Amino acid sequence: MTWFILFSLLSIGLILILTEIIFVPGTTIIGVLGVIVSAAGVYYSFLSFESSTAWMILGVTVLINFLALIYGFKSGVWNKFALKDSITGGSFDGRLTGLEVGMKGRAVSDIKPIGKAEFLDKIYEVKSDSGFISVGSIVIITKLGDNRITIKN
The missing domain is CATH 1.20.58 (Methane Monooxygenase Hydroxylase; Chain G, domain 1)
Incomplete structure (x- = not known):
């Protein structure tokens, strides 16, 4: 024992x-x-x-x-437990593809100063340079960069 x-x-x-x-x-x-x-x-x-x-x-x-x-x-x-892969993509890769400065779209929500607008049959989150923009207003892209769309009325 x-x-x-x-x-x-x-x-x-x-x-x-x-x-x-x-x-x-x-x-x-x-x-x-x-x-x-x-x-x-x-x-x-x-x-x-x-x-x-x-x-x-x-x-x-x-x-x-x-x-x-x-x-x-x-x-x-x-080696069985070690992480060998890495994430190479970003969260918004290609988000602004097809959009250009000067392109016209339509506000689909109130933009105060951030809201949603439709361009090329897609809805994007946008930021207004000119303050409040009401739903249905025509908006124009003034700046694209850093995965941000800046618009004006």
């Missing part, structure tokens, strides 16, 4: 340390728990066995945990 308890404590400690390294890196709570459980197993071995056996168990435990640590870093497990 003593060997079972010792083996259980050391195994649980090793599993927690590997879990910290492989599955939840950076949290440190699971790794610290693993070290505590492993230390409890070593302490239990010093209480239950002769000194020479307990020192041998300590050495084997440290060696196995160190090898597990090395395996965790060299196995390439990190």
Whole structure:
């Protein structure tokens, strides 16, 4: 029964340390728990066995945990969890395509100073240079840039 308890404590400690390294890196709570459980197993071995056996168990435990640590870093497990793709598009890419300064459209909402206007059968969010513009008014694009459409009445 003593060997079972010792083996259980050391195994649980090793599993927690590997879990910290492989599955939840950076949290440190699971790794610290693993070290505590492993230390409890070593302490239990010093209480239950002769000194020479307990020192041998300590050495084997440290060696196995160190090898597990090395395996965790060299196995390439990190590559499975690492983000390798990046987002290249923007939120409004191509939004202003087809629009030109001087183009006429129609306000589809009150523009005070921001609202919606229709150009080329599409509705765009616009900003007014001339203040309030009521629904249905004809508007003209005065400026395009930075994904913004500036209009006047």
